[in-house]
Amino acid sequence: MVHPHLVALDVDGTTINHAGVLSPEVRDAVHAVVAAGHHVIISTGRSIPATTYILEELGILTGHAVCSNGAVTLELDPSHDKGFQIIEAVTFDPAPALNLLRHEWPDAVIAVEDLGVGFKLSAPFPDGELQGELTVVPWEELVAEPVTRVTFRSPTGTAEDFMALTERIGLHGVNYAVGFSAWLDLNPEGVSKGSALEILRRQLGIDPQFTVAVGDQRNDLEMLQWAARGVAMGNAPDEVKAAANEVTGHVDEDGLVPILRSLL
Numbered sequence: 001m002v003h004p005h006l007v008a009l010d011v012d013g014t015t016i017n018h019a020g021v022l023s024p025e026v027r028d029a030v031h032a033v034v035a036a037g038h039h040v041i042i043s044t045g046r047s048i049p050a051t052t053y054i055l056e057e058l059g060i061l062t063g064h065a066v067c068s069n070g071a072v073t074l075e076l077d078p079s080h081d082k083g084f085q086i087i088e089a090v091t092f093d094p095a096p097a098l099n100l101l102r103h104e105w106p107d108a109v110i111a112v113e114d115l116g117v118g119f120k121l122s123a124p125f126p127d128g129e130l131q132g133e134l135t136v137v138p139w140e141e142l143v144a145e146p147v148t149r150v151t152f153r154s155p156t157g158t159a160e161d162f163m164a165l166t167e168r169i170g171l172h173g174v175n176y177a178v179g180f181s182a183w184l185d186l187n188p189e190g191v192s193k194g195s196a197l198e199i200l201r202r203q204l205g206i207d208p209q210f211t212v213a214v215g216d217q218r219n220d221l222e223m224l225q226w227a228a229r230g231v232a233m234g235n236a237p238d239e240v241k242a243a244a245n246e247v248t249g250h251v252d253e254d255g256l257v258p259i260l261r262s263l264l
Contacts, residue, residue, distance in 0.1 A: 004037050005263060006206045008066070008197050008223055009256070010215035011044040011054050014233050017251045020128075022057050029260035030058050036264055039204055043193045045069045045177075045185055045219050047149075048116045050131035052084065068113060069177065069187045069219050070196035071148035088196070089115060091146035092188040097174050098143055101152050101184075104169055108157075112142050113149040125153065150186040157182035177219035185219060194222035214259055216240065216251065231259050 009015050015030075016022045034040050042058070043066040044051055051067045055076065061083065065074045073088035094112060101108065111119040111130055118132025119125075120142055125134070130151075154162070162178045175187045193215075201211060213220070213227035216236040224230030224244045232244035234255050241247050249255030 003210050005210040007038050007040045008043040008213040010220050013216035013251050025254045025257050029257045033260050066196045068149040070191045070193045071187050090188045090191050094147050094150045095143035108154045111151040112147050152184040154182040192222035194226035
């Protein structure tokens with residue numbers, strides 16, 4: 001007897017490569033796992049518009065998806081308007097952290113998530129980095145209302161610079177993750193991919209031993225530690241690999257495929 005598993009998959013650097021390409025081999029493996037009765041849940045830092053695009057590419061039309069690093073959970077159903085409804089959206093006041101970061105790193109650009117629409121920006125981001133409607137607004141508008149996610153990006157720094165920055169200034173009242181470049185995501189305190197997946201696990205009635213998560217970046221750490229079987233991609237930083245139960249191949253070698261096939 002095959003027990004239904006909850007299979008949580010990161011997107012960028014895990015399910016698709018860094019050029020944004022979904023390989024036919026990965027798509028076929030995802031389809032096979034869904035057909036076998038497992039719950040495949042995309043779990044990503046992406047916004048809703050960027051997540052639903054990947055869901056369409058994968059052919060996942062029902063079930064759930066976790067967006068915005070755990071702050072937003074979707075229920076997928078073709079009968080819903082746009083094919084989904086938001087069943088969870090956790091927000092926080094971005095002003096204290098953003099004012100602190102702005103003081104420490106004045107040339108950074110900031111994106112505040114406009115839920116289900118896109119982002120409000122302090123200045124334009126590089127083409128292709130954010131999806132949805134992108135609107136440059138005054139600083140006062142960026143920090144005016146509670147939000148689900150904030151992205152802080154520097155054109156001049158590195159990931160190491162950002163890790164040193166967060167250690168130096170301390171960020172309270174938020175959960176944060178440094179990206180593979182000079183990219184810092186802020187979320188509500190206590191919210192992560194792992195926390196959102198645990199809520200779904202309980203709703204779906206999946207035993208904790210039947211949980212699998214695959215990811216490649218620091219925003220996947222809580223998810224990998226939450227899962228009974230946490231798998232880091234071969235392209236993940238060393239600290240992510242250290243947090244996982246096992247390491248698979250590089251995303252460019254479809255490292256996700258053998259993990260998915262092992263569930264069949």
